[in-house]
Amino acid sequence: MEEREKTGGQDVEGWLKEHGDYLYRYAYSRLSDVETARDMVQETLIAAWKANFKGDSSVRTWLVGIMKHKIIDHIRKEIRKRNLHESAESDPTSHWFNADGSWQEAPRAWADNPEELSENSQFREVLFDCIGKLPEKQRSAFSMRELAGEDSDTVCNEMDITPTNLHVMMHRARMALRSCLDMHWFGGSKAS
Amino acid sequence: MKHFCRETSRLFSDGYERKLTLFERLRVRLHLWMCNPCSNYASSLKVLDRLLAGMRKRADEQAPCLSAKDRQRIQLALKDLAQSDS
Numbered sequence: 001m002e003e004r005e006k007t008g009g010q011d012v013e014g015w016l017k018e019h020g021d022y023l024y025r026y027a028y029s030r031l032s033d034v035e036t037a038r039d040m041v042q043e044t045l046i047a048a049w050k051a052n053f054k055g056d057s058s059v060r061t062w063l064v065g066i067m068k069h070k071i072i073d074h075i076r077k078e079i080r081k082r083n084l085h086e087s088a089e090s091d092p093t094s095h096w097f098n099a100d101g102s103w104q105e106a107p108r109a110w111a112d113n114p115e116e117l118s119e120n121s122q123f124r125e126v127l128f129d130c131i132g133k134l135p136e137k138q139r140s141a142f143s144m145r146e147l148a149g150e151d152s153d154t155v156c157n158e159m160d161i162t163p164t165n166l167h168v169m170m171h172r173a174r175m176a177l178r179s180c181l182d183m184h185w186f187g188g189s190k191a192s
Numbered sequence: 193m194k195h196f197c198r199e200t201s202r203l204f205s206d207g208y209e210r211k212l213t214l215f216e217r218l219r220v221r222l223h224l225w226m227c228n229p230c231s232n233y234a235s236s237l238k239v240l241d242r243l244l245a246g247m248r249k250r251a252d253e254q255a256p257c258l259s260a261k262d263r264q265r266i267q268l269a270l271k272d273l274a275q276s277d278s
Contacts, residue, residue: 021257024258037256041262049273101195101199107229108232109232115246117246118244118245167205167206171202
């Protein structure tokens with residue numbers, strides 16, 4: 001209570017109670033990492049606590065606006081941290097192909113029904129585990145596009161990358177995910 | 193002999209991100225018609241795409257929540273901040 005008085009009546013604990021889960025899902029759908037998502041909620045509420053809610057929009061919209069910036073900062077920081085390392089790597093999709101451009105190991109067809117599978121909690125666990133194994137940049141791009149459902153322009157803007165960069169990342173992410181799911185769910189033999 | 197599996201896999205993924213040109217679409221279609229492994233790859237990406245669409249539709253009911261431990265940790269961080277500010 002004392003803290004609320006010091007922040008000019010800003011009910012930050014109430015915001016955690018009311019909007020915490022929403023913010024957590026928002027961050028998780030873009031980062032696919034539970035710990036980072038939790039840290040983003042914490043950082044957002046701290047930034048909100050320091051700022052002053054003016055009431056121009058709803059509290060939730062205001063908090064999401066703060067969180068968007070936190071997530072962008074996090075992703076850009078990670079990208080800078082890993083740029084040197086990742087740019088030195090050769091194309092990671094190359095190990096699925098022979099020098100003549102043919103598959104090293106031919107992909108098999110998947111027989112399952114996607115609508116049923118998307119409700120299967122065990123499958124979801126495997127899928128998120130596979131997404132979690134992707135390199136940070138690919139994971140963020142893939143999560144924003146495919147889990148949060150953002151369009152390409154938004155992802156490019158938020159990650160400060162070109163459409164070509166995004167297409168390469170999505171291609172690599174799809175290739176790695178297919179391979180991981182094939183190995184851990186559909187019963188194939190080749191892992192990423 | 194040059195194979196186009198690598199290029200086709202890239203184009204097939206690009207097709208989810210942008211509208212392929214007529215030439216690219218014809219090239220992909222022709223290659224998939226002739227190449228069984230690429231056809232399997234393409235169909236597995238379609239399965240993945242439908243899976244993810246299904247998950248987006250049910251995102252609210254399946255979404256993770258902050259654990260009690262996480263909430264407590266955040267509350268403590270906010271209290272620490274309030275104390276250091278005073």
